[in-house]
Structure formats: C-alpha cells, structure tokens
Amino acid sequence: MLGEVDRSSRGAGLASVLGDWTAGSGPLYLKLTDALARAAKEGALRAGDRLPSERELARSLAVSRATVVAAYSELRDRGVLERRQGSGTRVAAGVRPPHSDGRVRGGQGTAIFQRLIDGPGSLISLACAAEGGAPEVADTLREVAEHDMASLLAEPGYHPRGLPALREALAEHYTALGVPTTPDQLLVTTGAHQALVLVAEVYLRQASTVVVEAPSWPACLDVFRAAHAELVHVPLDDEGIDERGLAAALAAHAPALLYVMPTYHNPTGVLMSEPRRRRVLELASRHGVPVLEDNAYAGCDLGTGDTAPPAPLAAFAGADAETITVESLGKAVWGGLRVGWVRGPAGLIERCARRKALADLGSPVIEQAMAARLVPRLAELAEHRSVLQRERCALLERLLREHLPDWRWRHPDGGSSLWVALPDASADVLAQVALRHGVEVIPGSAMDSTGAHDNHLRLPFTHPPDVMGELVRRLAAAWEELRRYGPSDCGPLRPIV
Amino acid sequence: MLGEVDRSSRGAGLASVLGDWTAGSGPLYLKLTDALARAAKEGALRAGDRLPSERELARSLAVSRATVVAAYSELRDRGVLERRQGSGTRVAAGVRPPHSDGRVRGGQGTAIFQRLIDGPGSLISLACAAEGGAPEVADTLREVAEHDMASLLAEPGYHPRGLPALREALAEHYTALGVPTTPDQLLVTTGAHQALVLVAEVYLRQASTVVVEAPSWPACLDVFRAAHAELVHVPLDDEGIDERGLAAALAAHAPALLYVMPTYHNPTGVLMSEPRRRRVLELASRHGVPVLEDNAYAGCDLGTGDTAPPAPLAAFAGADAETITVESLGKAVWGGLRVGWVRGPAGLIERCARRKALADLGSPVIEQAMAARLVPRLAELAEHRSVLQRERCALLERLLREHLPDWRWRHPDGGSSLWVALPDASADVLAQVALRHGVEVIPGSAMDSTGAHDNHLRLPFTHPPDVMGELVRRLAAAWEELRRYGPSDCGPLRPIV
Numbered sequence: 001m002l003g004e005v006d007r008s009s010r011g012a013g014l015a016s017v018l019g020d021w022t023a024g025s026g027p028l029y030l031k032l033t034d035a036l037a038r039a040a041k042e043g044a045l046r047a048g049d050r051l052p053s054e055r056e057l058a059r060s061l062a063v064s065r066a067t068v069v070a071a072y073s074e075l076r077d078r079g080v081l082e083r084r085q086g087s088g089t090r091v092a093a094g095v096r097p098p099h100s101d102g103r104v105r106g107g108q109g110t111a112i113f114q115r116l117i118d119g120p121g122s123l124i125s126l127a128c129a130a131e132g133g134a135p136e137v138a139d140t141l142r143e144v145a146e147h148d149m150a151s152l153l154a155e156p157g158y159h160p161r162g163l164p165a166l167r168e169a170l171a172e173h174y175t176a177l178g179v180p181t182t183p184d185q186l187l188v189t190t191g192a193h194q195a196l197v198l199v200a201e202v203y204l205r206q207a208s209t210v211v212v213e214a215p216s217w218p219a220c221l222d223v224f225r226a227a228h229a230e231l232v233h234v235p236l237d238d239e240g241i242d243e244r245g246l247a248a249a250l251a252a253h254a255p256a257l258l259y260v261m262p263t264y265h266n267p268t269g270v271l272m273s274e275p276r277r278r279r280v281l282e283l284a285s286r287h288g289v290p291v292l293e294d295n296a297y298a299g300c301d302l303g304t305g306d307t308a309p310p311a312p313l314a315a316f317a318g319a320d321a322e323t324i325t326v327e328s329l330g331k332a333v334w335g336g337l338r339v340g341w342v343r344g345p346a347g348l349i350e351r352c353a354r355r356k357a358l359a360d361l362g363s364p365v366i367e368q369a370m371a372a373r374l375v376p377r378l379a380e381l382a383e384h385r386s387v388l389q390r391e392r393c394a395l396l397e398r399l400l401r402e403h404l405p406d407w408r409w410r411h412p413d414g415g416s417s418l419w420v421a422l423p424d425a426s427a428d429v430l431a432q433v434a435l436r437h438g439v440e441v442i443p444g445s446a447m448d449s450t451g452a453h454d455n456h457l458r459l460p461f462t463h464p465p466d467v468m469g470e471l472v473r474r475l476a477a478a479w480e481e482l483r484r485y486g487p488s489d490c491g492p493l494r495p496i497v
Numbered sequence: 498m499l500g501e502v503d504r505s506s507r508g509a510g511l512a513s514v515l516g517d518w519t520a521g522s523g524p525l526y527l528k529l530t531d532a533l534a535r536a537a538k539e540g541a542l543r544a545g546d547r548l549p550s551e552r553e554l555a556r557s558l559a560v561s562r563a564t565v566v567a568a569y570s571e572l573r574d575r576g577v578l579e580r581r582q583g584s585g586t587r588v589a590a591g592v593r594p595p596h597s598d599g600r601v602r603g604g605q606g607t608a609i610f611q612r613l614i615d616g617p618g619s620l621i622s623l624a625c626a627a628e629g630g631a632p633e634v635a636d637t638l639r640e641v642a643e644h645d646m647a648s649l650l651a652e653p654g655y656h657p658r659g660l661p662a663l664r665e666a667l668a669e670h671y672t673a674l675g676v677p678t679t680p681d682q683l684l685v686t687t688g689a690h691q692a693l694v695l696v697a698e699v700y701l702r703q704a705s706t707v708v709v710e711a712p713s714w715p716a717c718l719d720v721f722r723a724a725h726a727e728l729v730h731v732p733l734d735d736e737g738i739d740e741r742g743l744a745a746a747l748a749a750h751a752p753a754l755l756y757v758m759p760t761y762h763n764p765t766g767v768l769m770s771e772p773r774r775r776r777v778l779e780l781a782s783r784h785g786v787p788v789l790e791d792n793a794y795a796g797c798d799l800g801t802g803d804t805a806p807p808a809p810l811a812a813f814a815g816a817d818a819e820t821i822t823v824e825s826l827g828k829a830v831w832g833g834l835r836v837g838w839v840r841g842p843a844g845l846i847e848r849c850a851r852r853k854a855l856a857d858l859g860s861p862v863i864e865q866a867m868a869a870r871l872v873p874r875l876a877e878l879a880e881h882r883s884v885l886q887r888e889r890c891a892l893l894e895r896l897l898r899e900h901l902p903d904w905r906w907r908h909p910d911g912g913s914s915l916w917v918a919l920p921d922a923s924a925d926v927l928a929q930v931a932l933r934h935g936v937e938v939i940p941g942s943a944m945d946s947t948g949a950h951d952n953h954l955r956l957p958f959t960h961p962p963d964v965m966g967e968l969v970r971r972l973a974a975a976w977e978e979l980r981r982y983g984p985s986d987c988g989p990l991r992p993i994v
Contacts, residue, residue: 041844042844043848099845100698100699100700100848102699102847102849102850102851102852103851107855109854109855113657113851113854113855113858114851116655116656116854116859117657117847130654130655132651132653133649133650133654134650135650138642138647138650141638141641141863142642144638145638145639145642149638152630152833153629153630153631153632153634153635153833154629155629155833156625156628156832156833157627157629157831157833157834157835158625158627158832158833159613160610160614161614189857190687190857190858190860190861191857191858193856193857193858194857197856201597202596202597219854219858222855223855334650334654335653335655335858336649336650336652336653336655336863337654337861337863338654338858338859338860338861339861347538347539348596350539350599350614351539351540351597351598352599353614354598354599354600354610354614355599357606357610357613357716358601358604358606358610358694358716358719358720358723359690359691359694359856360687360688360691360694360835361687361688361690361716361832361835362613363860363861364687364834364835364861364863365833365835366638366833366834366863367861367863367864370863462653
C-alpha cells in the first residue's frame with residue numbers, strides 16, 4: 001500500500017478519498033470521524049497508513065484544527081487509528097479491510113467517479129461534464145426496432161470487433177475526413193474510455209513511460225497508471241501541447257506512447273492548430289513513438305461554427321508513423337449509448353480485439369446498430385449539439401463575470417467546460433468549502449499531478465440554465481467564505497468551521 | 498515471453514495459436530508456412546521462442562512430417578526461423594513484432610475467441626455455444642422505445658453500477674429465488690464475462706490461488722490468469738465439484754477464491770445437487786474462502802422441466818460466508834444484449850463498481866432498460882428457450898448415435914453442449930483433421946489444463962437442425978479419416994496428408 005500511504009499522508013490526497021464527507025446532519029467532527037472510519041473499512045486506508053498531521057488535514061479540509069483533533073481522538077477510541085511514537089497517526093494494525101478497495105493505486109480518477117457511482121445526492125456535481133441525449137437518439141432507436149432487429153436476433157450477438165455495419169460507417173466517416181480507413185482498422189468499444197484501456201493494455205508494461213499533457217483528464221491517466229506506466233507531463237499553450245517540452249520529453253524518456261487530446265482538450269478546451277499537429281507528428285515520428293489521439297470531444301465546437309477544426313492527427317502522419325485515434329459518440333450524441341472506438345493499424349486493432357474479447361466478449365449490439373445509423377449524420381448532430389453548448393457556455397461565462405468577477409479563464413475552443421484560474425487561492429480548499437455549500441468541484445490538483453494547476457477548477461456548462469444559476473450562486477457563497485476566513489496559499493490558517 | 502515459449506514448444510499449444518491455418522487454396526506446406534509467419538508477425542511467436550520438433554508438430558497438426566520440414570525450411574529461407582546448434586528451431590532474433598499480441602500469457606481462451614473475432618468464414622464453428630435471440634427481445638425493444646427513452650435521454654447516461662431499474666428488478670428476482678437481495682448488492686456488467694473480470698481484479702493479486710473445476714470454460718480461467726493468479730484444479734462428478742478434492746485443495750492452498758459453475762456446468766452440463774451445494778458452502782466457510790458462483794447457464798435446463806433446479810449457492814451460505822454470484826441474460830434470452838451482473842456483499846459491489854468505472858464508465862443503458870423489463874419474465878423466457886434446447890439436444894444425440902456410434906457422453910442436466918469422450922484418440926488431433934473437413938472443434942485440452950480430458954470435445958447443439966446434420970457428417974468424415982490413417986494416443990505416427 002506504499003503508493004496509497006504516500007497519497008494519504010498528504011492532506012489533499014486524503015481529502016479526495018473522503019469525497020462528500022460533509023453530507024448529513026450532526027457535528028462536523030463526527031461526520032469526519034465516520035468518513036475516515038469508512039475509508040478504513042473499505043480499504044482506501046489500510047493498516048499502517050500514516051495520516052496527515054492535524055494541522056495539515058485541517059487546512060486541506062478547510063476546517064478548524066479542533067475538528068480534526070476531535071475526529072482523530074474519537075477514531076483512536078474506536079481502535080481505528082493509533083498514535084505511534086515518532087511516526088504520527090497511523091491506521092491501527094488490527095484494521096483489515098477485505099481485498100482491494102477497487103481504486104487504482106496513486107490514481108486520481110476513481111475518486112471523481114465516486115459521484116457517478118453514488119448518484120447525485122443533493123449536491124450539484126461538477127464531476128461529470130456531459131449532457132442528456134440528443135433527440136435524434138429516440139428516432140434512431142425506433143428505426144433499429146423496425147428495420148434491424150430481425151437480422152440482429154438471427155445470430156448469437158457476440159462481436160468482439162464491433163458490429164460490421166458500424167465499422168463500415170466509421171471507415172467511411174474517417175475516409176471523408178481525410179484519413180483513408182478500412183473496417184479492419186476499427187474496433188468498437190464501450191465508450192472512448194474502454195478504447196483507451198485496451199490500447200494501454202496492448203502498449204504498456206511495468207515501467208513503460210507515457211508522455212501526457214498537463215493538465216489532463218485524470219480518469220484517462222488512471223488507465224495508464226493501472227497498466228503500470230509512468231507518466232511524463234508536458235504543458236499546453238493556446239495551440240496545443242508545447243513543442244519544446246514535447247521534444248525534450250520524447251528525447252529523454254523514449255516513451256511507449258504519446259497521449260494527446262488535440263481536439264478540444266479536456267479540461268482546457270484548447271484546439272491544437274494544424275501547424276502544431278504537423279510538428280507533433282513529425283516529432284513523434286522522428287523518435288519512433290506511437291501517438292494516441294483522444295478525440296472524445298471532437299464535435300463539441302464552441303467557435304463561430306464557420307470553419308471546421310483540422311483533420312484528426314492521423315491525417316498528418318507519415319507512412320512510417322503509428323497513430324491511434326480513440327473517439328466516441330458520448331459528447332456529440334449521448335453518453336448512454338456508450339459507443340466509442342479505436343482507429344489504428346490493422347495489426348493493432350487485431351490485438352485490441354483480443355483484449356476486448358477477454359474484457360467482455362464485445363459490447364451490446366443495439367447501440368451499435370443505432371450508431372451505424374447515426375455516424376453518417378455525425379457532422380449535423382455535432383452542429384446541433386454545438387449550438388446548444390455555445391448558449392450554455394455563454395450563460396456560464398456571463399454568470400461568472402457577474403458573481404465571481406475575479407475568476408479568470410480563456411474562452412475555450414470547444415469541449416463542455418471552462419478551465420478557471422482562482423486568484424491567490426487553492427482550489428483544493430475551495431473544493432472543501434464548496435462541498436459544505438452543496439457543490440462538488442473537481443480541483444486542478446486532481447487534473448495535474450505535477451502540481452502546476454492547484455489554483456484551477458474545471459467548470460462544466462452541461463447543467464440546465466436554472467441549475468447553472470444556482471451553481472454559480474453556491475460557488476460565489478463558498479468563494480466569499482473562503483476569501484473572508486479561509487487559508488490562502490501563502491497566509492496563515494484561519495479556521496472556517 | 499517464457500510462458501509463451503513453454504506453450505509454443507508443445508505442438509498442441511502452437512496448434513491452438515495457429516487456429517484455422519488450413520483455410521484457402523495452395524499446397525498445405527505453404528499454408529502452414531504462412532500461418533507460422535503470421536504468428537511471428539503478430540507477436541504470438543517472438544524472437545527466441547523455440548518451436549516444436551518437426552515430428553511433434555506434424556503429429557499435433559495431423560500432417561506428414563514432410564509438410565512441416567518444408568514449412569520450417571521455407572521459414573528459414575525467409576529469415577523468420579533459425580536453427581540453433583543444440584537448441585532446435587527458434588524464431589529468428591530479427592523478428593520484432595510490435596507490442597503485445599493481445600493474448601493472455603499461458604491463456605487458452607483467446608485462441609477460441611479468434612473465431613468470434615475473425616467471423617465464421619466457411620467453417621462450422623463449435624467455438625461459440627450460443628443461439629440467436631429470443632423473439633421477446635424485439636417486443637421489449639419496442640416497449641423501451643415507446644416508454645423509457647424520454648426519461649433515459651434526460652440524463653447523461655453514465656451508470657457504473659448499472660441502471661437503477663434493472664438493479665431493482667434483479668434484487669426482486671434473487672429475493673424470490675430464496676436469496677434476499679437489495680439493489681446495493683448488485684452491479685450490472687457487460688455480460689457475465691465482465692462480471693468475472695471485475696471480481697477477479699478485486700480479489701486476485703500476483704500469486705493468489707484460485708480453485709477451479711476441471712474441466713472448465715477456458716475463457717473464464719484466462720480471466721484469472723490475466724489477474725496473475727495460479728489455478729488449482731478439482732475434478733467433477735455427476736453432482737458437481739468433487740468434495741474430497743475440494744477439501745484437500747482448500748486446505749493445501751488457502752485460495753483467494755473458489756470458482757464453480759454449479760448450475761449446468763460448462764462444458765459438462767452437470768447440475769450441482771442441493772446436498773453438494775450445502776457441503777461446498779460448508780467447506781468454503783470453514784476455510785474462509787469466498788465462493789464465486791458462475792450461473793451463466795442458469796435457465797438452460799434440459800431435464801423434464803418438472804422440477805426447478807436448486808436455489809443459487811448464495812441461498813445456502815451461512816452469515817459468515819462470502820458468496821458472489823455472476824449471471825447473465827446471454828443464454829436464456831440473447832447474448833447480443835451483453836447484460837450480466839454480479840450479486841454479492843454491498844462492500845464488494847462498491848469495489849467492483851470502482852473497477853467498472855475504470856474499465857468503461859458503465860455499460861450501455863438501452864439493453865439495461867430492456868433487461869429491467871425482461872428479468873421479471875425470466876422463468877417463462879428460460880422455459881421457452883429450454884424447450885427449444887431439449888429438441889436440439891435430442892437431435893444432436895440422435896445424429897451422433899447414428900453417425901458416430903463409438904462416441905460417448907452423459908446426457909447433460911442443462912447448458913447447450915454435449916461433453917463427448919472419444920475412444921482412444923486425441924481430440925487435439927481430431928480438431929486438426931476436422932479443420933480440413935470444415936469444422937472448428939474445441940478440444941478437451943483447451944478446457945482442462947491438467948491434461949485429463951484431452952480425449953474430449955465440447956459439442957454445442959446451438960446450430961439450426963440442417964447445420965447440425967452437416968456438422969455431424971463432417972465430423973464423421975474427419976473421424977473416419979483419423980481412425981483409418983491417423984495417430985492414436987499410443988500408436989506410431991501415420992501421415993494423413
């Protein structure tokens with residue numbers, strides 16, 4: 001449990017494990033006690049794990065030191081914690097949770113998923129940046145029911161590579177985008193997320209290195225961590241991943257993969273320019289590094305809609321380059337379809353198909369039959385969705401300018417979130433204060449393990465307008481409280497609770 | 498690649514990697530050459546891997562030694578193989594396949610899945626024992642389209658635990674079967690297969706031991722191998738897993754899991770009796786071993802239909818026992834739905850839900866909405882399916898008695914296959930001869946790594962009656978050829994081709 005010890009011993013790490021610990025009624029110290037006891041029972045904390053000091057945890061949770069002192073004391077009485085001479089407070093030796101806690105060691109995404117797992121509760125959660133489904137989904141389902149079911153039901157329904165009709169539709173889609181593609185270069189997956197999992201399993205080994213952007217979406221980084229890879233982080237600018245940083249990382253680490261989100265990067269919303277795409281591919285090709293292109297947000301354009309984004313990276317790859325594209329219908333159509341895919345060299349697709357067979361023998365076929373009908377209409381569907389997203393983005397930006405005038409962000413090129421910088425404040429601490437105001441925030445520290453963005457927040461604009469209004473009011477109240485009473489990055493601790 | 502070397506150096510292991518190598522036209526030695534070259538290109542064979550001797554491979558593939566000699570010679574000319582002094586024939590040092598070949602090291606299932614991955618071709622394949630979908634599936638989809646889509650589309654569609662309506666339906670289903678269950682004890686998965694993957698990931702570590710039945714379904718055993726577990730095999734009798742063998746294995750190995758298929762075991766079709774269920778649970782409980790119950794074939798009853806099978810194992814577990822049940826709609830309704838689930842203690846389900854979020858963020862929801870409507874009708878649907886299966890089973894048994902009178906099997910209690918014993922012959926060799934007669938057979942050696950059932954075949958009766966007729970004619974022709982010319986377990990090699 002060493003990775004976990006390292007993580008828990010930092011207050012912010014423990015805070016992410018505790019999640020929504022302030023829910024319910026009763027004294028705050030008892031809620032903290034119960035949350036820590038639950039973490040030990042479920043295995044997120046294990047016998048011998050060292051806890052942060054009282055001062056450090058108080059700061060991370062934005063509570064008074066007395067709250068933490070009382071909680072630790074109660075937990076020692078219950079036998080969950082023990083104070084050891086010279087080594088601080090540790091989880092007691094007798095605490096034996098069964099088996100794994102289900103988390104990736106050192107991972108950051110599963111704490112975020114906890115909201116999806118637990119359900120929304122009374123919080124407004126910013127953990128998920130996704131909308132409901134496009135209205136075309138219901139029509140398409142009726143078409144499948146009427147026209148496709150007889151032939152689908154005639155056979156056993158196991159398609160580890162994906163439904164042939166969908167793979168053909170996708171091949172035509174990429175070919176039309178300037179990336180000539182045959183169906184044997186395509187594997188259908190349960191969302192773009194599973195596509196990343198399969199590619200990672202094929203490419204990565206213990207001590208493999210993956211070059212990633214910083215910040216990035218932590219759930220994807222956890223996929224690489226689960227495959228035992230080491231991450232090397234390169235920052236972004238307004239055109240995409242930084243070229244000098246990338247060149248240095250490729251030269252220094254001989255990575256097994258370069259993972260980038262060129263089209264509407266999550267969380268920053270940056271679109272990689274066409275010149276940058278060309279140079280990134282040149283660099284990767286020169287170093288012989290396969291490029292894994294995550295286009296989960298392709299189709300979520302927030303610009304004027306007058307010009308199409310550049311073609312996928314794969315269009316700029318030379319004959320000797322290895323470029324793998326993962327993508328999905330989740331953002332432009334509906335996440336509930338869980339239809340994603342990998343496009344890549346046929347040999348890689350074959351290997352991924354074997355891993356897919358081992359993982360689940362193939363995804364359900366009805367959504368795939370729907371997707372085969374939706375993919376040819378993807379440009380039109382994405383444009384419908386983008387119109388809605390532009391309105392929502394504009395609304396959130398207006399609300400923030402009004403209620404939180406000192407917060408700053410760059411208007412995103414696409415995607416479904418703002419990447420907001422807080423002036424002189426830790427987003428980890430704001431996240432704790434916001435919890436007590438009924439908002440679950442994903443702080444920058446969860447999206448950048450280099451520590452460079454701990455004053456940032458990802459703010460999705462996927463909620464309906466009335467919820468967004470309430471969200472910004474709650475955030476403003478939390479911000480007001482933090483500014484008035486709370487710790488700043490440099491200042492001394494002043495108890496909020 | 499040591500595990501792979503061990504496997505490839507045995508002829509039968511290499512044969513399973515080659516799959517359907519006899520397809521296409523041209524001389525047999527060139528087809529073998531190309532199949533071996535492809536295995537090296539795709540990474541199933543790697544630089545330094547030792548190949549079986551010419552004599553051994555000829556025997557495994559039921560071809561003449563001259564065929565193998567010519568293929569090895571051609572591959573040496575092409576630079577794929579090299580003959581090293583004192584260490585036989587090896588894959589040449591220059592052969593560098595990219596990354597993983599997508600297989601589980603030492604696994605046996607992915608070779609079987611290759612048929613699902615490649616598609617049926619002109620072979621009659623016995624790799625998959627599943628039918629088309631029940632007619633009720635199409636009606637249910639129309640109901641979902643009409644009644645459920647509006648509410649489903651109103652939200653983002655990510656449900657790592659599964660759709661709440663389905664989890665409630667499943668909780669009622671188990672409670673009615675005598676296993677009181679709440680929705681938080683249920684996780685929905687992409688088929689029973691993914692359910693096994695998630696449970697294995699939570700329970701198993703490097704060098705964990707899993708006690709399994711021998712024979713068993715290799716795809717499931719590969720799931721445990723992929724989680725780095727060691728397998729300990731216990732045989733079955735007509736009432737289920739052997740009690741004395743089980744007691745000895747539990748005492749000797751302190752396993753992390755006991756994995757059994759009590760209800761219509763795959764491949765034997767055995768139903769574990771109620772007394773045996775009680776004693777298996779007692780033994781597991783005494784040794785503190787969690788029991789993983791795979792009921793993927795529940796509902797595939799082949800008896801008279803007058804008496805229900807015993808309740809799931811979980812019904813017989815004491816309060817201190819840990820029993821996990823995985824099950825699916827794949828066999829009784831349709832595999833294309835890919836709806837499976839895990840039932841277990843709430844804490845375990847929570848951990849599995851975290852792994853599910855990491856694997857794919859949740860399964861597609863439309864099939865889950867369909868399943869929520871189908872689960873309450875499961876008994877009725879299973880009985881419809883069983884009536885059909887009884888007819889097909891009777892047909893296959895009649896055809897075999899007529900065309901292959903020296904083959905033997907026990908009439909299965911349930912499931913969708915016969916487990917056939919060949920008198921005095923290797924099923925590996927029959928599988929090779931059968932390939933050249935247009936049938937893909939899963940030999941017993943693929944389903945029992947103890948080597949105890951290498952004279953057995955799994956014969957599914959899931960094909961339509963006319964295909965079953967053709968299947969048995971082809972098998973009879975292959976058997977005739979093998980009996981006339983082929984190697985027996987004891988006799989000398991006599992070339993067939």
